[in-house]
Amino acid sequence: MIKTDILIIGAGPTGLFAVFEAGLLKLKCHLIDALPQPGGQCSEIYPKKPIYDIPGFPEVLAGDLVDNLMEQIKPFEPGFTLGERAETIDKQEDGSFIVTTSKGTKHHAPVVVIAGGLGSFEPRKPPIPSIKDYEDKGVAYIIRDPEVYRDKKVVIAGGGDSALDWSIFLADVASEVSLVHRRKDFRGALDSVEKVEELSKIGKINLITDAEVVDLKGEGELDSVVIRHKDKAREEEIKETDHFIPLFGLSPKLGPIANWGLEIEKNAIKVDNAYDYQTNIPGIYAIGDVNTYKGKLKLILCGFHEAAIMCQSAYQRINPDKKYVMKYTTVSGVSGFDGSKKEAKKEVVKSIN
């Protein structure tokens, strides 16, 4: 069991900055994120894109902002559970919470802060009505162990890098690889496109372009996919296969958090913005893009502000008997849990005789 003062769900810029504000109050934080690296959207979607509205930064790349935040919070030694999605929350008798991830990792904290942005990133599922029935029975959205496909027939769908790369890789593993894509053009790295073309010419990849997988067949287990060609003159094609792997990238979903009993409005969590960004469940806060209130702006700078306010309230919740006055870092410096101390240089006082 991982124990901490503030458990933060979501390691995007807002969640990361919350670690700093909590650290100033001597509160320790642990972060959970479904992605394998911290930074949220900034790292996953647009690391190389510039942001122009971070106060004090005329221009900063999203990836650099994350690096800077990681550097800023380092003294406060945050813990990370990455690549796992927060699944369930259980309120304990003493008012604290236990949050369990998709991999079963348990976290115990008196305060839970949801800084989940748009939600956790999940593979996009094609709109095939029966697809759910075949999940783990021939259909997978992520390739975990390529050996599963050894000497099997595999149909991959998609036109991006992952569809191309996995087609190339599985060409040597599976007995048959078909790649179905809705256009003739592929948008992946040129090397990969050329390699797929080459493998297609020598019959190692069965390339099916201008086509889409529209249906799945099989009793219990998948045994074939139905392919519809753009050319309406051609009939739908039934292709026998052991596996169907649609690779259409990731999209964010609010996910299990939506079932935690929190008040949800417009795909976001309602919070008290007159005070501390607490949700309808005392002890659970929501900050950043994941929350909503009248006048809400989904801006990183608003998330930072909400993180600072939330920490003051969380402090009082964790230490109901303590009095606390907010201090400026310029006056008090920053004392890390790692023993580091940053502070403004003292004026040298020297009298002239």
Place this chain on the structure above:
Amino acid sequence: MSDVKITIIDREGEAHRVDAPTDMNMNLMEVIRSYELAPEGTIGICGGMAMCASCQCYILNFEHMLPEKSYEEEDMLDQAFFVEDNSRLSCQIPITEGLDGLEVRIAPASE
């Protein structure tokens, strides 16, 4: 201030004829959101960076007058569903005076 008239068919099939400003640096996705023609959280999720495809629309006329698709837009449409030849990401379509009379239909939301 100058407005153009744009007809937007929502996901329920209802047509809305709306005024879209040409002088506010707005794109079609933002026009749809400002009139709340699709529920918040189901359109323009990425904020207009051509990175989520939630604002996919079918262009019913004037297709030749729109800016060419960028690499990012093509790439995103490759990962989207319900894609047709006239599919565009509405966040990549700036509102200009030439678009007076444009008609579009919002593509279904995908899971």
